[in-house]
């Protein structure tokens with residue numbers, strides 16, 4: 424088990440990581456998510472031992488890795504710009520690192536074959552890497568990091584350089600391979616879809632700190648704050664104040680709303696919150712038949728999605744909301760929308 428404990432890192436006197444702690448348990452794939460420049464790669468390099476931290480510790484099964492050199496940590500690494508050797512075959516690429524470790528030919532060939540099998544590239548062993556598609560090269564790079572049988576795998580935006588269709592396909596493949604291998608993995612990405620597909624657990628990094636940690640469902644259902652919600656693409660965020668704690672009510676510029684009780688914090692009356700309105704909260708109403716959760720909006724756009732209509736509306740204060748409704752509405756119309764409380768979440772601050 425990997426333990427990362429209170430890591431601090433500065434660059435040119437600018438703090439980048441400000442006390443980062445987390446664990447990766449056996450067999451688990453943890454996705455480390457954060458915007459570009461948030462320090463994800465730096466954190467991986469610190470864990471790998473390539474870079475030092477200002478303070479904090481990295482432990483494996485409780486043993487401090489301070490002073491343990493990179494190659495003795497038995498951690499596998501795969502970067503976005505995984506350079507394969509163009510003058511070597513697929514098999515030679517995968518077994519190259521093992522050769523450097525001094526492993527005999529028979530054993531390293533067997534290991535390389537088995538790693539290629541793991542990523543469904545067995546039949547490609549004798550090909551030149553220059554003959555492979557981008558996706559196939561990616562899998563060879565993954566096989567190369569699996570071949571030494573690392574006790575921890577770190578993948579740094581492995582799909583970052585690929586186009587969308589290929590990325591989606593490889594995402595599914597990576598998910599399967601990582602679950603099969605059962606090697607604990609840290610998977611770094613800035614793409615939430617990738618994280619949701621691949622991660623058993625998500626860790627969200629922002630401004631040098633872990634903002635939230637949990638299963639994809641926990642994070643999606645209960646984003647910790649408006650940064651997390653916005654990062655997940657949940658954009659209907661409205662500032663408000665709690666007016667009632669039991670069967671909570673929040674007052675906002677759009678009106679007052681009965682909301683879903685939060686999971687792990689109290690809604691003290693008077694405290695500021697951000698109200699997250701999920702698109703599926705919306706129901707079109709013909710008459711004013713409720714005192715709360717009902718607003719008047721101006722329809723700016725309506726798109727048929729098959730199962731529902733996505734509408735873009737403008738509410739009071741020129742606030743834009745993206746909603747899903749079951750029936751079409753006219754662009755330019757003013758309509759009444761009711762919000763179901765089970766889709767109204769309160770976020771801290």
Ligand code: ADP
Pocket residue numbers: 434435439457458459460461462463464465466
């Ligand atoms: P991410 O992987 O999340 O995009 P990085 O860890 O690569 O973020 O980088 C975070 C920040 O640290 C960036 O702003 C980058 O400019 C800075 N940084 C990274 N490495 C160095 C370095 N060796 N020297 C100075 N600044 C660096």
Ligand code: MG
Pocket residue numbers: 463464465579580
């Ligand atoms: Mg990076």
